[in-house]
Amino acid sequence: MTDGRYGEDLFEPGHPEEAERIDAGALVYDPVTTRRLRALGTGPGSRCLEVGAGTGTVARWLLEEAGAAEVVALDRETAGLAALAEPRLRVVTADLTDESLRLGSFDLIHARFVLMHLPERRRLVARLAQWLNPGGWLVLGDALEVPDALDVASAYRRVMDAMWQALRTTIGTDTSSVPAYPHFLREEGLRNVAAELVCPPLVAGSPLARFWSETWNRMRPALEETGRVDASVIDEALDYLASPRLAELGPGMVLAWGRRG
Numbered sequence: 151m152t153d154g155r156y157g158e159d160l161f162e163p164g165h166p167e168e169a170e171r172i173d174a175g176a177l178v179y180d181p182v183t184t185r186r187l188r189a190l191g192t193g194p195g196s197r198c199l200e201v202g203a204g205t206g207t208v209a210r211w212l213l214e215e216a217g218a219a220e221v222v223a224l225d226r227e228t229a230g231l232a233a234l235a236e237p238r239l240r241v242v243t244a245d246l247t248d249e250s251l252r253l254g255s256f257d258l259i260h261a262r263f264v265l266m267h268l269p270e271r272r273r274l275v276a277r278l279a280q281w282l283n284p285g286g287w288l289v290l291g292d293a294l295e296v297p298d299a300l301d302v303a304s305a306y307r308r309v310m311d312a313m314w315q316a317l318r319t320t321i322g323t324d325t326s327s328v329p330a331y332p333h334f335l336r337e338e339g340l341r342n343v344a345a346e347l348v349c350p351p352l353v354a355g356s357p358l359a360r361f362w363s364e365t366w367n368r369m370r371p372a373l374e375e376t377g378r379v380d381a382s383v384i385d386e387a388l389d390y391l392a393s394p395r396l397a398e399l400g401p402g403m404v405l406a407w408g409r410r411g
């Protein structure tokens with residue numbers, strides 16, 4: 151296991167472009183997430199926990215659009231969330247892995263692009279499931295790529311592979327258990343378990359292309375340290391991402407959900 155942590159060894163919250171990078175991802179995935187949360191009945195009166203709230207776009211949606219009674223927005227770094235705090239939106243600065251954390255119980259717990267970065271993810275799924283009220287939903291969203299097995303040499307492929315490897319070795323990110331999330335939810339005794347995979351279109355100039363180019367740029371030293379790519383391959387992949395030649399099934403998001411009986 152690696153000793154590195156999200157926010158310390160990669161994606162430091164103080165970096166001037168970090169909020170912009172997270173917002174680019176949120177622009178793409180918020181419609182997918184909120185459509186699912188709506189379909190699961192998230193609505194007026196609910197008490198919600200938004201785990202790893204990032205820039206707070208989902209927490210705000212829960213409050214303003216879904217009419218939640220209370221939203222707890224938890225993140226280990228909350229400088230960018232503080233301005234959102236109001237009586238019904240409580241910002242909690244805490245590490246999800248902190249065993250002493252006590253937040254009460256919830257009708258909805260949502261964690262997007264957080265557990266994949268935390269090596270303790272299986273234990274954390276159990277913990278989050280324990281914090282559900284009867285009838286409450288746990289909704290997990292994490293990345294999954296369906297790579298083109300026929301492409302082993304393009305700059306895009308090589309940089310993507312280097313990225314997953316670098317994320318794993320520096321901070322312990324691992325998406326290999328994302329397809330197992332429905333099983334994890336069942337093992338925790340949750341019912342009505344289901345999952346979907348959504349791969350939004352990867353189009354040059356789109357927020358999703360911006361998200362990946364920003365991520366690769368931020369990770370340049372770590373990408374090169376894998377020994378899989380050098381600066382010129384990274385530049386080639388970045389040019390491709392911004393060009394009309396771009397033609398890829400981009401990484402998607404698995405959403406998995408289950409309900410406490």
Ligand SMILES: C[S@@+](CC[C@H](N)C(=O)[O-])C[C@H]1O[C@@H](n2cnc3c(N)ncnc32)[C@H](O)[C@@H]1O
Nearest residue numbers: 156176202203204225226227245246262263264
């Ligand atoms: C990739 S961002 C995703 C942000 C947001 N969920 C979204 O999808 O837009 C991951 C977030 O999880 C937070 N995070 C990472 N490790 C955490 C931990 N151990 N405890 C609490 N938050 C954590 C980071 O600070 C960051 O805001």
